[in-house]
Amino acid sequence: MNRPSSAPGAPTTDVVVVGAGPTGLTLAVDLVRRGVAVRVLDKRPEGFSVGTRGNGLQPRTLEVFDDLGVIGPILETAGAHPPLLVYVGRVPVFRKHAHRPVAPSPAVPYPSVVIQPQWRTERILRDRLTELGGKVDYGTEVTALTQNAGEVTTVTGSGETIRSRYLVGADGGRSVVRKTLRIGFAGETREDTRLVLGDVEVGGLRRDAWQVWVNPIRKQVRASVWPVPHSACFRFSAPITRDETPDLTLAGFQRLLRERTGRRGLTVTGLAAPSVYRVAIRLADRYRAGRVLIAGDAAHVHSPAGSQGLNTSVQDAYNLGWKLARVLSGAPESLLGTYEAERRPVARRALGLSTELLDGRKIEHDERTSQLDLSYRGGPLAAGARGGDRAPDAACATADGRRIRLFDVFRGPQPTLLCLGAGPVPGGVPAYRIGRDLLDDGGHIRAAYGETGYVLVRPDGHIGIDTSSVAELTGYLAGI
Known part of the structure; x- marks a missing residue:
């Protein structure tokens, strides 16, 4: 280098x-x-x-x-992402798990x-x-x-x-x-969408849900509280109007939390990273x-x-x-x-x-x-039918029977070549012959990558090229 x-x-x-x-x-x-x-x-x-x-x-x-x-x-x-629990005042009215494990x-x-x-x-x-x-x-x-x-x-x-x-x-x-x-940085800043944000320590709030207080008549969120994993903190947010100047002190957050949730007995004992956020x-x-x-x-x-x-x-x-x-x-x-x-x-x-x-x-x-469907298909480094797609993981084994994953093979700064079926093994990159260097005893590699040909996995875990031609593969490698 x-x-x-x-x-x-x-x-x-x-x-x-x-x-x-x-x-x-x-x-x-x-x-x-x-x-x-x-x-x-x-x-x-x-x-x-x-x-x-x-x-x-x-x-x-x-x-x-x-x-x-x-x-x-x-x-x-x-x-884990907690379930959503929606309140109107002190009454829970709706529960949903948007990100169930x-x-x-x-x-x-x-x-x-x-x-x-x-x-x-x-x-x-x-x-x-x-x-x-x-x-x-x-x-x-x-x-x-x-x-x-x-x-x-x-x-x-x-x-x-x-x-x-x-x-x-x-x-x-x-x-x-x-x-x-x-x-240039084109786009918009929504001046009417402003949030008071802060990490607060507060007693009396449950930690098994993402709690949101709403005004059903105006169809507005009044406050939102997330439990921070492995911490005594909650992430608190509350919308404010364009003209409001919020009090970003501990006392100010306590007043806002009590006002927006209707829970007058809540006491904020700690505050970190208070800020006002504008959606851009x-x-x-x-x-x-x-x-x-x-x-x-x-x-x-x-x-x-x-x-x-x-x-x-x-x-x-x-x-x-x-x-x-x-x-x-x-x-x-x-x-x-x-x-x-x-x-x-x-x-x-x-x-x-x-x-x-x-x-x-x-x-x-x-x-x-x-972002599992993130693909660069059709881009300047994508060749073959699946070029640019995310390279899937797969359970497999080494030639001596040790259980590993394809992600273990891909890990590191180098590109990786999977050789499926018969054919010469090109030089220049780490190459693995499926059936010899890697045993596809569960059929997961072939299910993800097919039965024959060459699949070059880029260092960032995307397929660069899948091809049956050694010449095409060699030409691709020359460009990267």
Whole structure:
């Protein structure tokens, strides 16, 4: 791999990642495990709490976290999505389980959405980054950004100058990187849709449901309370009008909670991450300008409905990581152009889905919301009938009889080739002959991938090409 040189005039690192939220941390973990030199900058002070915020982790995101080596602590500290319990005043009037847990299958090991507060997701990813030898430079704000044909120059608030081969802005909806690049951010901000948000500790509330208080006459939500898994906290939200100036103190939250729920005896004993949230629905005009790219909320912001924002952002980073690493290792620069081509249409679809849910359209929580149907079919890296589709998992065994999953084979920074049926085994990538290297004793591999041919699985768990032609496969590999 091409490493940054210490010679005068050479870049000081491969990639600068601006922002240490779920997007930036996912990207940093993915890059560092590939041997890429990374600086992660975040203007927030160390220990800053983002609160619960994006707390629904979809099944496809759990598969990403499996590959990155953090699925254990994610699932150990997460919780099942609670049932919805609707109140009119003090009276419960409706109960529904919108995300009932689903049993795993050979193809889908993590079929259910789980609840995990964003602060804990960030901590788990940050711990993984540290384990791999990386770190986050907190309290480091980007104040200037320039680039030329060969590098990006970043200046921080302390006056440090960092020169890198690429930079990725994962610095949120108000992204300094995006604004510096003058990338348009088309969409809308709904000034009439404002929420008071906060993580509260309060006694006397049940923890086995997502509780919502409504005004049935005006058809309005008055307040919503989620129990945060493995915590004494609840996530509280309440809509306010455009003209209201809320009291974001502990006493203010107590008054609002009592008023909106009708439960006068409730006492708030703790408060974290209070804020006022305005629903914004926006999509960047482009994801790249030269050697600078944007990802996550810097490229798209969603309504919270349907838990699409954080999950779409993690997928951005997962798509970009392997492409950046390969270009840094000598792959064609055009590979980076496929990032926007693949990810921007996905963000547009996710924005439409979350907006429809926000506007009250009833949508079943299925493979669209879980992002299990996420596909790049028809895109620049998709070849063959299933090129671009998510690569399913499957239970199987090694030649010596050890039980494993295909996800164990796919895990890591490399592409993986499945060889089904007779035929030569091409070189250049890790290859597994089904029936010899991997025993399909349950028939799950063939059920997912067919009986014959070659299936190349990209490093991000999507099928690159499925073909019966060695020549077509070799030509595809040359492009990545």
